[in-house]
Amino acid sequence: MVYKTPFLKQVVVNDYDPPADGSYTWQLSDQPLAAVWLTVKADVKAVDVDMAEVMAALTTIDVWMGGFNVCHYSHGIDAMIMNCKLKGAWPYSVHSAQVVDDVVGYSFPIMFGAPYLNDKMCLPDSLSNRKVLTLGIDIDTGVIDDVLIDIAEVILPGANPMGAIKQEEHAVASKGTGDQDLWLQTNWDLLKMLFYAPTSPTGAVYTSTIERAGLEINDFAFGYKGVPWEILHGELMDELEGAGPVEAHSHLVAGPLACGFPINLESVIDHYGEMDFFYNYDLKWKAPLAGASTVKVKYNEGVAEAWRLITANYVLASKL
Secondary structure, X not given: OOOOOOOEEEEEEEEEOOOOOEEEEEEOOOOOEEEEEEEEEEEEOOOOOOHHHHHOOEEEEEEEEXXXXXXXXXXXXXXXXXXXXXXXXXXXXXXOOOOOOOEEEEXXXXXXXXXXXXXXXXXXXXXXOOEEEEEEEOOEOOOEEXXXXXXXXXXXXXXXXOEEEXXXXXXXXXXXXXXXXXXXXXXXXXXXXXXXXXXXOEOOEOOOOEEEEEEEEOOEEEOXXXXXXXXXXXXHHOOOOOOOXXXXXXXXXXXXXXXXXXXXXXXXXXXXXXXXXXXXXXXXXXXXXXXXXOEEEEEEEOOOOOEEEEEEEEEEHHHO
């Protein structure tokens, strides 16, 4: 097919109604692929349903190019936060009412290049290494049900990319409180690293799963060294300006003239911190993991519990 457009966003499936919990697969375009947009829509079963609870309907997200796993997530909310960072914008809700049986939903892209629609950074065209999207779907999470899925793909006809973004969520077991090392693969350079900490500062204490963190390449600090959690959390401001969407909240001062900061202002993202090696979408800042002898995250575990690491790496097109 001949395209007379620099980009094309086209539907893969609309209002897909999965008949049961399970894994579902869709074939994607053979053309250069900039992004896949996902929308989770559902009916509210309870009040105060937040973004993470809606995204829990996605139990896995995988994109394959031939035998190469370009994207892997086990938590939909991790995928949303990382790709909001790569897109440089907050998501919008389909409907934000908290009335039982009302509809609710969120859309976000899985980005294979950044900034958005970058013809030098996307999945290349290929007839031999077919692109496939697989979603694990939970149709009734307890707080939402009647899940519907929309999928759209964004192609860049004629693009000849130099590389693409590979994303992966990693489950990290607790090693016990104190200073620890987490060894990383040295296959691809690193663009962004997100931490999901089940425990984040709340109440009267600053305790968090990860108290401090840094990165070492070949036993030398690179970019971050012993950075406190609160500053890693503050790194989320890059690309995402402002406080973001306020879902369910109350004010510190009660009454009709309520004022002060909303309680739970950050809501979902208060559990995330970041190391950013892709500032202003410039590859000159990337962490050179590819070919390194050793790479490790140096961190202090404040609470002995499992946590998650989410990475966005840069992969040369020749490796795909």
